Amino acid sequence: MHLHLEKSVWMDARETLSLDAIMHQATTSLIISGHTLYKFASDLYVKNALVDLLARNVRVTLVLLNPYSSYSYAHRPFHDLESQGVPYKSQMHKTIDFVHEISTSLGHPQTFNVYLTQYMPRFRTILIDDSICHVQLYMYGKDVSLTPELVITEQSQTPWFGVIRDSLQEMLKSVDVIPLIKDGRYNENWDNSQIADGLKKCLHTKCCRDQRNFWSTIETIILGYQNNPQRRNENGLYDEDYTPGTFTLDCISPATQYINPRMSFDRWLDRVLDDEIALIKAHQAELFYRYSESDLRVDVRRVLDLCRIDGNPLKCNIWLQEYSDIIRRILFTLLVNNPDHELNTCPQLTHERQELIIDAINWLEKNRQPSIKQWLHLSIAAGLLGINEKSTHAATSSIEHHGAIVLERPGESRAEAISRVGQDLWETANSNCRIDASDFFLNVLSSAYGNFKLAVFLDDFLESVVALKYYQELLRMYPSLEIDCIPRSIRCGNDATFDDLQILLPRFPDLARSNRFRIVEKGPKIGGVNLLKIHPEVTQVIDQASALDVRGARNYEMMQGIMKEAYFGFMVCREISESVTGLFAPDRPLIYIHHTPGERSFDGFKLRHERNQNGRMLAKTTVNDQKEKWGGGSGWLLHHQSDNYRNRYQILSSFYSQQAPNFHAKFGALLESEVEGFLDKLNGRVLVIGCGSGKEVEYLRQKGRDVWGFDFSPDAIALARQRNIHLKNRFFVEDLYNIDTIMQGEFDGIVANAVLLHLLDRDHLVMILEKIRARLKPSGLCFVRNLDKEGGVKEEFDSRLYYQDRWFVYYTEDELTQAARRAGFSILDRVRHRHAVHKGVYWLSLLLKNGTITRFNSLPIDTENEWDIFLGYASADTAELAQEVYIQLTEQTFHVFFAPSAVKTGTELPVKVSQALNHCRYFVALISPEYERSGWCKLELNQRVTRDTNSDTPTILPFLIGGAEIPSVISHLAYKEFPNSQTSASRIVQEILGKINKE
Structure with a gap:
């Protein structure tokens, strides 16, 4: 080959490819060689880097040695495996797929060449196919014509690097040798x-x-x-x-x-x-x-x-x-x-015992017929297999060996061992001591209509054998599910590795054949998932996953706070596990818990010496302290209480999963100006309930809010993540009924836009509002938007949209406001308007504030007075607001006299009104700007009150409604508000109480 190289890079593909070396050092040509070149086919970072290089006309040469071989099937022709019914995608096939993808995406660049250095005539026609005609094949072996450009002879028993270098002498004259890469891999300067x-x-x-x-x-x-x-x-x-x-x-x-x-x-x-x-x-x-x-x-x-x-x-x-x-x-x-x-320091806990565990799985399938939920529990219970043979240091904590599922007993036959191990697994999986979110997880999978991607981090080898059986059953049951399995990349104690799974996979034919089950090669190099250290390929798999399924107590302890929805499964058998869960190993506790993004289910480990129980130190906050929350929440328990509830839930779930794309196309970009106005009043940390495809989250984020969103539909959340890439970790799947337990900390604002209309029962409204209020900071705000339907309709199934049923509950304005007050909210504002499409249907929007209006210091205010407060108004345009103020003051147990007509200068007061003025402690009147402009001022009003009463009743107001600021003539409060506003009424009452409490 005659090339003029300004700067070329030689890389050994046996090690991880360095993007820095490719992108910054290769300006004219790049040569990649090694036995494991096919592994790049699953590395998206490498693909993108090579595509970029080829687009810049950098000559890329790939040299693959011995593409038949693999660690798992060394020296076994793949067609032999295929004849046994074992699906096996050879390294050659993977390389072809890899090459074809890059070549076709760039229009078959002439600068892209691939050299294969083994004689495999059956692949010759595939490689010379027109669709990949720019892939050049050079082979060695008997009866093979060698091209003049590249000669690799049968005398290739010398070290591989020397063979390639000798064969490509012309090309290598100005090549920099970089067998080791930096940044946690091999550095370019050393071997x-x-x-x-x-x-x-x-x-x-x-x-x-x-x-x-x-x-x-x-x-x-x-x-x-x-x-x-x-x-x-x-x-x-x-x-x-x-x-x-x-x-x-x-x-x-x-x-x-x-x-x-x-x-x-x-x-x-x-x-x-x-x-x-x-x-x-x-x-x-x-x-x-x-x-x-x-x-x-x-x-x-x-x-x-x-x-x-x-x-x-x-x-x-x-x-x-x-x-x-x-x-x-x-x-x-x-x-x-x-x-x-x-x-392999633990062969007895890896390959030596795999057949025993596979036979035990077959025994369970024959004698117990486990359900999918039971297979899930069995895959977790398998964490106790053989732990009596495991060292303390391998587990990085002392282990409770008495809870082990013993693999071998003296004098026991093979058949006896199989049935005993199977039965022990079964009993452990059905232990009464558990914190279990499996119902919640399986319900999420059942609700998913589109693709649901599960990223799995495996743990022990024998545990992983049972887990593979579980994942095989999971894929059979849920056709929209995809699984990316991430084992260790190298041997770490008795943990399962990439090569282990390659060997095990043929034992689970459905998994091996499925393109919905993938094994990721670049898993951790240590026996735990340290998020600071993971490979970019693993990061990308996590990033694209709908949720994580993480096995092993160490992984659980190391992945606290991951910004991804996650399920953690393990058996409590270590001293550290006892401390963080609050459960004790002799009870064989089974853990399968649900985290929303960023959550930590234990805290205060370094304070555990201050909390001692049964001779064991417990973290300040353990999983068991919030057992209901981590076990799927109260929502799922609620769904199981009634067939009606379960039916309604399933109908709603089916609609919002199946119709997620259509629903987004129709309503996803629709955010009414009225709704925007309410959202603008929310600040700080905000949670959006029932976020759907994410329009409220997106709007609030643009306004600078720290916003999160959840929905019970996995498909809606997937759509929200796709549409808002920069916010994808801000969305998660959850149930409205779990609002009191999801995430951690309090919120400045909560949004429930068109959500409470799908409550499973109308009587749940106050309960849900109470849960929402419990998650708000003091004085935090909640925006609620619901439907009211004329004709006395309270609840129904409605199928007008897409001819598919949805369950609705309706509330009148009074019902919604009264429920909010009963839940402990004060109402700052409310708006009611007709639905744009459906006749007789109205939207109700409420802005709620955490906390009812504060009562003054003592009850009663003054036993000498018949009335606490005299409330009047000066004109008809303030009458409605005065009525709302009266209602709110009465709700706070004030004894309020509400004047039945306007109180203003020049009018004679009725006897009853005059008596009330004589026997009230405080006087309040609302006036409008018209009266202020005509000469009415608060001094005159105060004089009127004083003149018409025998006592010195202090005037707290007037409130100037809707006008400009007026001069403070006397020391009483001056205030301005807009008429007919729920916000105004609440603020007025707050000001009244503030004045009273000061006195």
């Missing part, structure tokens, strides 16, 4: 041996500042980072307060009260290293050929004490939940120059 050598230099040099840049690269590799720090949280998966665990290793000290047992860090580390070194020696003793155990222990301590760029020792950045894997990564870096070295 594996240089990493270990450089680390030792850092350990044994008095001044490590010279190696600071070097060390900053190595530390990210050791800590298991898989991302670029500058782009780490660009999808907003966590907030600034995110902490991936309960405490870091530097906290371990005899003085730390919340750690059990208390000990020094040195003593603790000695115990950990005793276990880890013993495990490594038991399985690969040859790794110690160049390192004495004593030197190894010293160097591990030194690594943990090396300072990061922030000035803190490395151990300050290692959380309890991940320490065992990171210390093992340090050991492997020192021993074999590779922190990613894989060593």
